[in-house]
Amino acid sequence: MRQVVVMGVGAVTTLLASAVPLHGFGIVLVVALGGLDILLLQATGWLAFRRGSGLDERQGALRDLAYRRGFRWIGLAMGLLLLVLFVSYLVVTGGVSAVKTADVDTGITGRILLATIELLVILPTCVVAWREEDATGPDEDEGDGGRSRRRGWMAWLVIPGILAGWLAAVVWLPIQSAPHGSLSVGGGPSNATCQEFAGGTMIGSEFGATVGFRTYVCWNGTDAFVWGNPRLPLLPSALQSAGPPGFTAPESLFNPASPLYSGCGLDNLSDFAAVGQTTCAEHIDATGTLHYTVKARVSPLPFGIASREVSVELVVTRTGKVLQGQGFEQS
């Protein structure tokens, strides 16, 4: 039975570390992991975390052996998780957008972070549990059954604690910026200078959601405009300057749909909270300055409970100077 729970921990950790989309339900996996961990800890009598003074010689030896085996497993397990992440990513994306989705740099994602913490916390206990014949039962403290039972049910309070901490993080933690991860050049109208901008806003740090954007901004000295998203039409001035004098080209010729450059909502991360109602809008003012705004609603719970409206803005002048936007002002 204990070995089944160990395998369950491995399966859920693998799923958590993979690139399989969670659509905001990552917290369910975390709660499941928490439950499995508590089952394992109780089945092993919390041996891996007990002080040496309360253990007999055999238990102390088993605990120390579990830490040695656990230490050896850490490196292998981390390597396997990274392999799972890589392979599942290729499977999920079909190997197409492997480079482009790295545009928004969200650091070590919450999924990998939690999977790593899980490995560090539970591996010695897994070793103890796997050696079923050596494992100690939950009632090792004879004559102290009351305290043991109290510790048994108190452990389950960790689950609502995790839920409360996660909800508080998503609702109250300050918003953090996610900078660009890579910049690519190329494409765009021939008479304009263009640059890709990518960035985003993280809600709940790594345990919430990221509202990201990628946009290919061009400027020709008259206007700055978004290229590659036909839903954001080019200004007539941009179209006229793009073609020969006296010829106004059809927009589909100069502004083809290029979602890898200017996709809307493609860089959202919704592992632990759902991201919906994403809108991307541009406004070019009288001076030719582009105001590009991405708005979205982040909902940790169903039915929009405790949701937050998030807005990210990028402002680029007609000469390519960035006035506002995810750290690009310094470049």
Added chain:
Amino acid sequence: VSTSPADGRTRRTPGFATLPGTAGAGLLVGAFLALMLAPLVAGGSSDITTILPTIGYLMLAFVTWGVVAGVRREPGSWLGRRSVRRVVVAAIAADCAGVVASSAPGIQLGAIPLLLLLFLVLLNIALGRATERRATAPDVLVDERQEALRNHAHRLAYPIFAGIVGALLIADLVSSPSREWAEHVLGSGGFFVFLELLFVLPGMVLAVIEPAPPPPEPDLEGRGRTANVRLRIALALVFAVFALPVVASVSVVVLPLRIASQVTEGALGPEVSSTPSSPSAPGSPAAVLSCHDFSADVDAGWGVFAEVPVRAEWCFEGKVLNVENGCEGDILIGWSQSAVTVGPEKCTPVTAADGAMSVTWTETVTPELLPFLSRHVDVQVIIDKNGHVEVHT
């Protein structure tokens, strides 16, 4: 089973359990080297002379590793003393901290991180000898007391490792700058520190908690002080492994420059000129364009080296030499480097009245291991009016 004469404790006989691993590693390295060399030999490539020092160095490092692994600590040797072990552990910790600090974003320390990593390797060898690599030894090579001690060391090392990894993960959570720091450190020297902790931290803890060894018995004391031939060879090899990169770095500055490859020259044309810059009058027949190329390699250093591949192309339209711009046009010079930095470069083209072209490239070559040494390298390519090429260094 057998009994260790030093402490009287039971030691399980190792037998030949480690031989398959050693042979397997040797086969693996041999196959790796064969895979690297086979295409070069088959293709008759001149790159083989470039890669040979690297392969030789790798083989030396592998042999050194094997010899050092085979040397056991003599009872009573100074490296086994508790205080010495703790100093080694402290040095490893300080070295790791230095590697992490030098890996922070925006810090440019040249070859210092590399030197710290090399020093870390040296310290690891010392720690391995001081603890006789008991933390990772196969079960058959340790007795029950040692088994218990190393298990205890792992239990103490585990929370330390978890704490350090946890600190890194917290840095990923706190803010954007700390996230950038964590990513940058993990993507550079911090990764090696992570591997160091993963594989060596239990050994470090073991070196700290292991009791002082019992005083050697009189007959063993004499034997312990006796110079061990294998130990001397191992020390010499370790010294060579660390000294060779330094010597090779000095060679970049000391050895004379040489033109390594054979000069080749040949006609690419004739072709018909169609460029707008052609002097042919409109409507007249196109002039016959005869093009030639030239290549040479100028090398500085051996093992650690900078190679200057000189490539030049020029054309004759009739009897008129056409080399438009020596620095950006038909003459191309680039650097390939190995553990050296090159720059800043300066290019000086001179066109004589008779049409001959002279281009002089001036570079500063600095070995990364010894950044306080540098050398100015001048490469001059001269194409005279008849198309003859000379390279001067």
